[in-house]
Amino acid sequence: MPADSDPPTLFTHFSTQAFARERQLLAWRDRVGHVVDVLPAKDQIERGFSGSIDLHAAGGLVFTEARTEALVLERSIARVSTDTRRDFAFHVYAEGETGNVSGLNVKRSARGSVRGIAAFDLNQRFRIERPACRVLTMFLPRALVAAHVDDCDALHGRVVPDDAPLARFLFQHFDATARGLPALEHPDAIDALDAGARLLLAAFADKPHALHDSRAALQTAVKEQVKRYVDTHLHEADLTPMKIVEALALKRATIYRWFEQEGGLAAYIRHRRLREAADDIARFPNLQIADIAFGLGFKSASDFTRAFRRAFDVSPLEMRLRALELLRATHDDPVMRSRAAHSRGARESG
Structure with a gap:
């Protein structure tokens, strides 16, 4: 997936703890405002807000790990029509749940907050009332998603529950990626993000070739899982x-x-x-x-x-x-x- 001339690995860290209590939620709104609007309540501003986000970018892919208290996020029709974000955001809820999602342009059967993986098209409106969580997000270019998913517009708002095929490996891979990315060299960071992207697309794809893509992605994820197990238990004599x-x-x-x-x-x-x-x-x-x-x-x-x-x-x-x-x-x-x-x-x- 990555191009031959990849930009260097980028890493940034942000935390609201660096701000005065009454500025914390507003600082968070400013930090994520290039993607989504945060709707702050007066009492929430007064009591302060705990949130942190690590951003990694490599090989044309962007990955974030965010820990936040409960909050409300929205991309309104006015916002969609005025900014230029047209990529997809896949939220992997490592801790916590998806929250209540509304305002979708596509028809979906209503379901409550669940632990799973949610897909959002930034070219469409949505509103999320999200509980406290640790969410791992991967942003994928629209062209890449469209190449793997029929009618990618209909992907908006879909949730893959944590007991679905590939979901277990997705959760394990993304959690390991979040923990390991800070120490990875540039080529390894690209490989980790690329494997995550392939797993996501395989989990959401409906095309016939999705089976082949899922096998390749699954092989990468499982091999990394085995290698992590080996490194963790390397000093055990009965490791076989x-x-x-x-x-x-x-x-x-x-x-x-x-x-x-x-x-x-x-x-x-x-x-x-x-x-x-x-x-x-x-x-x-x-x-x-x-x-x-x-x-x-x-x-x-x-x-x-x-x-x-x-x-x-x-x-x-x-x-x-x-x-x-x-x-x-x-x-x-x-x-x-x-x-x-x-x-x-x-x-x-x-």
Whole structure:
């Protein structure tokens, strides 16, 4: 989906806590006013308003994570006719519910507030009375939505409930995306947002090729889910492909096939353990190499050493000696020392 010449990753953070209580809701209205109007009540202004929003943009896609108290949002006919927003906003309610939606141009059977994923066409009017929530929103260009959804105008106001097909993976993927985006490199950020866009379009699409799109999106989302599980449980000695499949309730044959490019899921686990071991060997010179190996699930020091040499073409001890030499060189060189300090500061702030 992204173009070849993508703009750099953009990140902004906004919180109403930086404002005086009587200015908080009005500040929120100013922050989101380029997309939607906030209708403040007098008593709501007086008691203050808690809201924060993180915005990420990469590869032509925009993703936000917002936490707010209850509020009323509206895009009126007058607003639609005067601004230029024509994209779609997909709201994934990670916490809380959709609220009561009214003012839709299309006819929909009335339904109460539910936990799910709501689609809004910014070229049409709507009004949302929304309870306190944590909502993850992805903005998709109109042309992209129209290419995947028949009669995309009718998409406005549709809600995919949290028990619908693909919904579980959508919630997991978007939640993981929100937590992981701040630390991702530009290409990885694009991949995460692109996978989210594909999952959304597959969940809402009605076209025949939607099945193919959903499979590709689902594969991306599930593989990321498996990789997150591996990273979380990397230090457990009993971490095996079968344990992962059972813990995540996935189909074994499918997952094994999807990890064929990595040499199989077992090979992927071993590779991640070796990478983690290499990092620990370089970063913690006082730790015994055998302790690092056993802590990462290797059954013997000799097995670890053979696997390490195959992966990096050096022994664990040789890598440690190289790391120590680099550390001494960095300490002796003021320019290198300054760069190392800057690098540590960037990692800690990230």
